[in-house]
Amino acid sequence: LTAGVVVVLLGLGSELAVTQAWSTNLSTRFSVGDAVELASRTPVQTLATLLDIFDYTAFMVLVSSPLAALIGTGPGLVMLPGSNFIPSDIKWSWVVQSGEGITSLPSMGLLLEWANGGIPMILLWIAFAASVWQAMTRLALRRPDQAASWRLGRSAFTLMAGVYLVQASPISAMWPVFMGLGIGAAALERRDASEASAPVAT
Numbered sequence: 001l002t003a004g005v006v007v008v009l010l011g012l013g014s015e016l017a018v019t020q021a022w023s024t025n026l027s028t029r030f031s032v033g034d035a036v037e038l039a040s041r042t043p044v045q046t047l048a049t050l051l052d053i054f055d056y057t058a059f060m061v062l063v064s065s066p067l068a069a070l071i072g073t074g075p076g077l078v079m080l081p082g083s084n085f086i087p088s089d090i091k092w093s094w095v096v097q098s099g100e101g102i103t104s105l106p107s108m109g110l111l112l113e114w115a116n117g118g119i120p121m122i123l124l125w126i127a128f129a130a131s132v133w134q135a136m137t138r139l140a141l142r143r144p145d146q147a148a149s150w151r152l153g154r155s156a157f158t159l160m161a162g163v164y165l166v167q168a169s170p171i172s173a174m175w176p177v178f179m180g181l182g183i184g185a186a187a188l189e190r191r192d193a194s195e196a197s198a199p200v201a202t
Contacts, residue, residue, distance in 0.1 A: 051108075053095055057082035058106040058115050072118035076105060109168035129161050132182030135189035142192055150185075157182055
């Protein structure tokens with residue numbers, strides 16, 4: 001629909017004031033060179049440009065090296081090679097002008113975990129989250145009097161895990177608390193399971 005409106009404006013309304021204003025506005029922000037550069041980007045590069053500077057540089061470090069993508073760069077170390085991938089885009093010129101390079105970790109939890117430990121870390125994180133969800137579900141079934149509380153805890157944990165994957169920075173201080181609650185729930189569920197399977201003394 002948007003493309004159709006553009007075609008109509010360009011083809012039939014070139015003399016309209018709105019068309020002229022639109023063309024002038026576009027030409028000052030998007031040159032032919034920009035269009036050529038955008039068309040030459042790979043899907044991965046296009047995706048990367050939608051991220052902020054810290055996520056962008058971490059993402060480019062990982063996709064530029066198969067070894068880094070597989071095993072990561074080490075906890076907190078992605079900033080070091082990340083400074084080599086600062087884009088020339090004017091919106092990130094302040095990073096170049098500061099002369100300090102990349103000084104922060106990725107803000108997306110998914111990228112942070114990937115950079116810290118590679119694919120194994122991602123798989124471990126998923127296994128951890130799934131184990132906690134399963135443990136809270138079983139506790140809700142085994143403890144009917146506490147079922148509502150465990151279901152609420154499961155929902156809160158799932159919500160926080162999802163937020164962490166998308167934007168870790170705002171909840172960086174809270175996520176370890178929820179991890180601890182999850183570990184506690186898993187330990188409690190395991191103890192309940194052991195007690196349930198233990199032979200009854202006669």
